[in-house]
Amino acid sequence: MFEATSRYHGIATATLTLQDGRTVTYVRRRFLPQPGDLKFIGEQIVAPGDRLDRIAARQYGDPEQAWRIADANGALRPEDLTAVLGRRLRIALPTGVSGALPAGPAPS
Structure with missing residues:
Protein backbone atom coordinates (compact mmCIF):
# COMPACT_ATOMS: atom_id res chain seq x y z
CA MET A 1 0.00 0.00 0.00
CA PHE A 2 2.91 2.35 0.76
CA GLU A 3 6.26 2.83 -0.98
CA ALA A 4 9.24 1.08 0.59
CA THR A 5 10.61 4.48 1.66
CA SER A 6 7.44 5.47 3.52
CA ARG A 7 7.35 5.50 7.31
CA TYR A 8 4.12 3.49 6.98
CA HIS A 9 5.58 0.74 4.77
CA GLY A 10 4.86 -2.65 6.29
CA ILE A 11 2.28 -1.42 8.79
CA ALA A 12 -0.88 -3.47 8.71
CA THR A 13 -4.28 -2.13 7.78
CA ALA A 14 -7.56 -2.83 9.52
CA THR A 15 -11.20 -2.29 8.68
CA LEU A 16 -14.02 -0.73 10.60
CA THR A 17 -17.70 -1.12 9.78
CA LEU A 18 -19.60 2.06 10.47
CA GLN A 19 -23.17 2.17 11.80
CA ASP A 20 -24.47 2.94 8.32
CA GLY A 21 -22.85 -0.25 6.99
CA ARG A 22 -19.94 1.39 5.16
CA THR A 23 -16.56 -0.24 5.65
CA VAL A 24 -13.52 1.98 6.16
CA THR A 25 -9.97 0.69 5.79
CA TYR A 26 -7.27 2.45 7.79
CA VAL A 27 -3.61 2.07 8.62
CA ARG A 28 -2.93 0.83 12.13
CA ARG A 29 -0.99 3.00 14.53
CA ARG A 30 2.73 3.42 13.95
CA PHE A 31 4.81 3.31 17.11
CA LEU A 32 8.04 5.27 17.11
CA PRO A 33 11.18 3.15 17.37
CA GLN A 34 13.63 3.62 20.20
Missing part, protein backbone atom coordinates in the same frame (compact mmCIF):
# COMPACT_ATOMS: atom_id res chain seq x y z
CA PRO A 35 16.48 5.73 18.76
CA GLY A 36 19.07 3.37 20.23
CA ASP A 37 17.60 0.47 18.25
CA LEU A 38 18.36 2.16 14.92
CA LYS A 39 21.58 1.72 12.91
CA PHE A 40 23.54 4.94 13.53
CA ILE A 41 25.37 6.05 10.36
CA GLY A 42 26.43 9.61 11.11
CA GLU A 43 25.41 12.98 12.42
CA GLN A 44 24.52 16.40 11.12
CA ILE A 45 25.11 19.68 12.93
CA VAL A 46 22.21 22.13 12.52
CA ALA A 47 23.35 25.19 10.55
CA PRO A 48 21.56 28.48 9.77
CA GLY A 49 18.64 27.87 7.40
CA ASP A 50 18.52 24.13 8.01
CA ARG A 51 15.20 22.32 7.94
CA LEU A 52 14.68 18.60 8.30
CA ASP A 53 13.71 18.22 4.65
CA ARG A 54 16.94 19.91 3.55
CA ILE A 55 19.02 17.77 5.89
CA ALA A 56 17.24 14.63 4.65
CA ALA A 57 17.94 15.62 1.05
CA ARG A 58 21.65 15.93 1.87
CA GLN A 59 21.88 12.78 3.97
CA TYR A 60 19.47 10.42 2.21
CA GLY A 61 19.11 12.03 -1.21
CA ASP A 62 15.37 12.51 -0.59
CA PRO A 63 13.72 15.36 1.36
CA GLU A 64 10.72 13.15 2.12
CA GLN A 65 12.92 11.01 4.38
CA ALA A 66 12.95 13.68 7.11
CA TRP A 67 10.91 11.26 9.24
CA ARG A 68 14.05 9.10 9.58
CA ILE A 69 15.88 11.96 11.29
CA ALA A 70 12.92 12.57 13.59
CA ASP A 71 12.84 8.86 14.52
CA ALA A 72 16.61 8.73 15.08
CA ASN A 73 16.39 11.64 17.50
CA GLY A 74 13.21 10.59 19.33
CA ALA A 75 11.36 13.71 18.19
CA LEU A 76 7.65 14.03 18.75
CA ARG A 77 7.84 17.60 17.38
CA PRO A 78 10.25 17.39 14.42
CA GLU A 79 10.44 21.17 14.04
CA ASP A 80 12.20 21.33 17.43
CA LEU A 81 15.19 19.45 16.00
CA THR A 82 16.37 22.43 13.94
CA ALA A 83 15.37 25.16 16.41
CA VAL A 84 18.84 25.35 17.99
CA LEU A 85 21.88 26.07 15.82
CA GLY A 86 24.78 23.72 16.48
CA ARG A 87 22.59 20.86 17.67
CA ARG A 88 23.95 17.46 16.67
CA LEU A 89 21.35 15.29 14.98
CA ARG A 90 21.73 11.54 14.75
CA ILE A 91 21.42 10.14 11.24
CA ALA A 92 20.26 6.53 11.16
CA LEU A 93 18.71 3.89 8.99
CA PRO A 94 15.11 2.82 9.67
CA THR A 95 14.23 -0.18 11.81
CA GLY A 96 15.20 -3.45 10.17
CA VAL A 97 17.70 -1.91 7.74
CA SER A 98 21.40 -2.54 8.22
CA GLY A 99 24.46 -1.48 6.31
CA ALA A 100 25.23 1.77 4.56
CA LEU A 101 22.94 4.18 2.78
CA PRO A 102 21.62 2.65 -0.44
CA ALA A 103 21.93 5.86 -2.47
CA GLY A 104 22.60 9.54 -2.14
CA PRO A 105 25.44 11.44 -0.54
CA ALA A 106 27.60 10.09 2.24
CA PRO A 107 26.74 11.31 5.74
CA SER A 108 28.67 14.40 6.80
Whole structure:
Protein backbone atom coordinates (compact mmCIF):
# COMPACT_ATOMS: atom_id res chain seq x y z
CA MET A 1 0.00 0.00 0.00
CA PHE A 2 2.91 2.35 0.76
CA GLU A 3 6.26 2.83 -0.98
CA ALA A 4 9.24 1.08 0.59
CA THR A 5 10.61 4.48 1.66
CA SER A 6 7.44 5.47 3.52
CA ARG A 7 7.35 5.50 7.31
CA TYR A 8 4.12 3.49 6.98
CA HIS A 9 5.58 0.74 4.77
CA GLY A 10 4.86 -2.65 6.29
CA ILE A 11 2.28 -1.42 8.79
CA ALA A 12 -0.88 -3.47 8.71
CA THR A 13 -4.28 -2.13 7.78
CA ALA A 14 -7.56 -2.83 9.52
CA THR A 15 -11.20 -2.29 8.68
CA LEU A 16 -14.02 -0.73 10.60
CA THR A 17 -17.70 -1.12 9.78
CA LEU A 18 -19.60 2.06 10.47
CA GLN A 19 -23.17 2.17 11.80
CA ASP A 20 -24.47 2.94 8.32
CA GLY A 21 -22.85 -0.25 6.99
CA ARG A 22 -19.94 1.39 5.16
CA THR A 23 -16.56 -0.24 5.65
CA VAL A 24 -13.52 1.98 6.16
CA THR A 25 -9.97 0.69 5.79
CA TYR A 26 -7.27 2.45 7.79
CA VAL A 27 -3.61 2.07 8.62
CA ARG A 28 -2.93 0.83 12.13
CA ARG A 29 -0.99 3.00 14.53
CA ARG A 30 2.73 3.42 13.95
CA PHE A 31 4.81 3.31 17.11
CA LEU A 32 8.04 5.27 17.11
CA PRO A 33 11.18 3.15 17.37
CA GLN A 34 13.63 3.62 20.20
CA PRO A 35 16.48 5.73 18.76
CA GLY A 36 19.07 3.37 20.23
CA ASP A 37 17.60 0.47 18.25
CA LEU A 38 18.36 2.16 14.92
CA LYS A 39 21.58 1.72 12.91
CA PHE A 40 23.54 4.94 13.53
CA ILE A 41 25.37 6.05 10.36
CA GLY A 42 26.43 9.61 11.11
CA GLU A 43 25.41 12.98 12.42
CA GLN A 44 24.52 16.40 11.12
CA ILE A 45 25.11 19.68 12.93
CA VAL A 46 22.21 22.13 12.52
CA ALA A 47 23.35 25.19 10.55
CA PRO A 48 21.56 28.48 9.77
CA GLY A 49 18.64 27.87 7.40
CA ASP A 50 18.52 24.13 8.01
CA ARG A 51 15.20 22.32 7.94
CA LEU A 52 14.68 18.60 8.30
CA ASP A 53 13.71 18.22 4.65
CA ARG A 54 16.94 19.91 3.55
CA ILE A 55 19.02 17.77 5.89
CA ALA A 56 17.24 14.63 4.65
CA ALA A 57 17.94 15.62 1.05
CA ARG A 58 21.65 15.93 1.87
CA GLN A 59 21.88 12.78 3.97
CA TYR A 60 19.47 10.42 2.21
CA GLY A 61 19.11 12.03 -1.21
CA ASP A 62 15.37 12.51 -0.59
CA PRO A 63 13.72 15.36 1.36
CA GLU A 64 10.72 13.15 2.12
CA GLN A 65 12.92 11.01 4.38
CA ALA A 66 12.95 13.68 7.11
CA TRP A 67 10.91 11.26 9.24
CA ARG A 68 14.05 9.10 9.58
CA ILE A 69 15.88 11.96 11.29
CA ALA A 70 12.92 12.57 13.59
CA ASP A 71 12.84 8.86 14.52
CA ALA A 72 16.61 8.73 15.08
CA ASN A 73 16.39 11.64 17.50
CA GLY A 74 13.21 10.59 19.33
CA ALA A 75 11.36 13.71 18.19
CA LEU A 76 7.65 14.03 18.75
CA ARG A 77 7.84 17.60 17.38
CA PRO A 78 10.25 17.39 14.42
CA GLU A 79 10.44 21.17 14.04
CA ASP A 80 12.20 21.33 17.43
CA LEU A 81 15.19 19.45 16.00
CA THR A 82 16.37 22.43 13.94
CA ALA A 83 15.37 25.16 16.41
CA VAL A 84 18.84 25.35 17.99
CA LEU A 85 21.88 26.07 15.82
CA GLY A 86 24.78 23.72 16.48
CA ARG A 87 22.59 20.86 17.67
CA ARG A 88 23.95 17.46 16.67
CA LEU A 89 21.35 15.29 14.98
CA ARG A 90 21.73 11.54 14.75
CA ILE A 91 21.42 10.14 11.24
CA ALA A 92 20.26 6.53 11.16
CA LEU A 93 18.71 3.89 8.99
CA PRO A 94 15.11 2.82 9.67
CA THR A 95 14.23 -0.18 11.81
CA GLY A 96 15.20 -3.45 10.17
CA VAL A 97 17.70 -1.91 7.74
CA SER A 98 21.40 -2.54 8.22
CA GLY A 99 24.46 -1.48 6.31
CA ALA A 100 25.23 1.77 4.56
CA LEU A 101 22.94 4.18 2.78
CA PRO A 102 21.62 2.65 -0.44
CA ALA A 103 21.93 5.86 -2.47
CA GLY A 104 22.60 9.54 -2.14
CA PRO A 105 25.44 11.44 -0.54
CA ALA A 106 27.60 10.09 2.24
CA PRO A 107 26.74 11.31 5.74
CA SER A 108 28.67 14.40 6.80
